[in-house]
Amino acid sequence: MDFRFTEEQEKLRTEIDDFFLDNLPSDYRPRGQRGQTMEQYKFWMDLQRKAGAKGYLTPGWSKESGGLGLSDMEQGVVMEETSYWGAAWPGSQGIRVCGPPLHVFGTEEQKSKFLPGIAKGEDIWYQAFTEPDAGSDEANVSLRAVEDGDNYILNGQKTFITAPGQGDYLYTLARTQDVTPKHRGISLFLIDAHSPGVSYSALPTLGVFTVDIFFDNVKVPKDRLLGELNRGFYHAMVTFEFERSTTGGGAGARRGMEELIDFYRNEKPNGKPLLENPAVRDLLADRAIEMELVWLQGWFAAWHFSQRDKLGSPPPEAGGLHNKVVSADRAKQLIDAMGLYGQLRRGSKYCKYEGRAAGSWEVSRSTHPAGTIEVNKIVLGGRGLGLPRIPAKFNKEIRAAIEERG
Ligand SMILES: Cc1cc2nc3c(=O)[nH]c(=O)nc-3n(C[C@H](O)[C@H](O)[C@H](O)COP(=O)(O)OP(=O)(O)OC[C@H]3O[C@@H](n4cnc5c(N)ncnc54)[C@H](O)[C@@H]3O)c2cc1C
Known part of the structure; x- marks a missing residue:
């Protein structure tokens, strides 16, 4: 086992360090200055664009997608230095959470339309999965998407969505079919955050700024479906791996x-x-x-x-x-x-x-x-660890026993 990095990887590390040293104030203290105020948010947005122009936000993505085409290990080196300097990228959800599965499930058109904006630090994406009755139980999603000609029409609500500033796109789970088991009737959509009918309401938490998002007859073109129709739950599980x-x-x-x-x-x-x-x-x-x-x-x-x-x-x-x-x-x-x-x-x-x-x-x-x-x-x-799940029939028996006890 060799824990050392190659000479090229160490050179890359120094390059990233130099980027932060050149661009951060000399009295910068990363852990004390997270992007909390609007002024700090703007500072990180500007620096994010500079890092994006150099391909440092997504070094492992292909050059056509706005990255540097580096290996997974080299990408790890860049992430490590970025984390050392405590970079609070406003676009981190697009970079870390939404962009990687877009590579896996996106069509060529979707990839060329959306990935460069994330990589350049221009577009801000938010992952909108959670609902009032669907958190851990993602299969319970009830934001409804109904087919209407070339579009889907969305109605419903998301909640507790991390949104430190204005977003551009929502990476959103919605119900496209009523079916048992429920997780087989969910799909993933790439939605313009400013579409008519989308509205936001602040929900500040102890840690970060989150929002409720309401969808009122929101029109989403069919080419904004990511991956397969009714397979969104599986695509979401892959998204969690990256997250x-x-x-x-x-x-x-x-x-x-x-x-x-x-x-x-x-x-x-x-x-x-x-x-x-x-x-x-x-x-x-x-x-x-x-x-x-x-x-x-x-x-x-x-x-x-x-x-x-x-x-x-x-x-x-x-x-x-x-x-x-x-x-x-x-x-x-x-x-x-x-x-x-x-x-x-x-x-x-x-x-x-x-x-x-x-x-x-x-x-x-x-x-x-x-x-x-x-x-x-x-x-x-x-x-x-490969431990077995409790079979569903036992879950039903346990619930019945609890209900019987009152
Ligand atoms: C600060 C903050 C930021 C967030 N940002 C986002 C975001 O950007 N996008 C987004 O989509 N969501 C976001 N969320 C929502 C978050 O993903 C959910 O809160 C989380 O998935 C849990 O869902 P829930 O709150 O509905 O709790 P529930 O699912 O109702 O869980 C309640 C409790 O029951 C426990 N529980 C549930 N199921 C089981 C089980 N099968 N076995 C044992 N225990 C169980 C849970 O662990 C928890 O303790 C955010 C939440 C917070 C607080």
């Missing part, structure tokens, strides 16, 4: 750790740096181990993906689940180490470490995006 990928995550954690060590070194509550406190050193040791795990999991997944022709499709990744499970503990440890100051939000003149302790605690409460902890466990248990 849950953690390649690059380890580098973001490394940068966070470097900044945390810096903070502990300079923070001297009783004249002694916090870095000398044994409890703090314990906390840092835990984080260093977790960081290493995330790094290894991410690269294992990237390597497996690069070998998919020989090894078959990669097993689901555990990194995202691991991160959800430990992040609340990590945030609490940080608050404990900082004492009462840990509870002050960014914006208070007394807050320390840019209020990141309170901020990360709030964000860590939100474990629903990209599937809840339980759903991620089910995926890992079934697809990763």
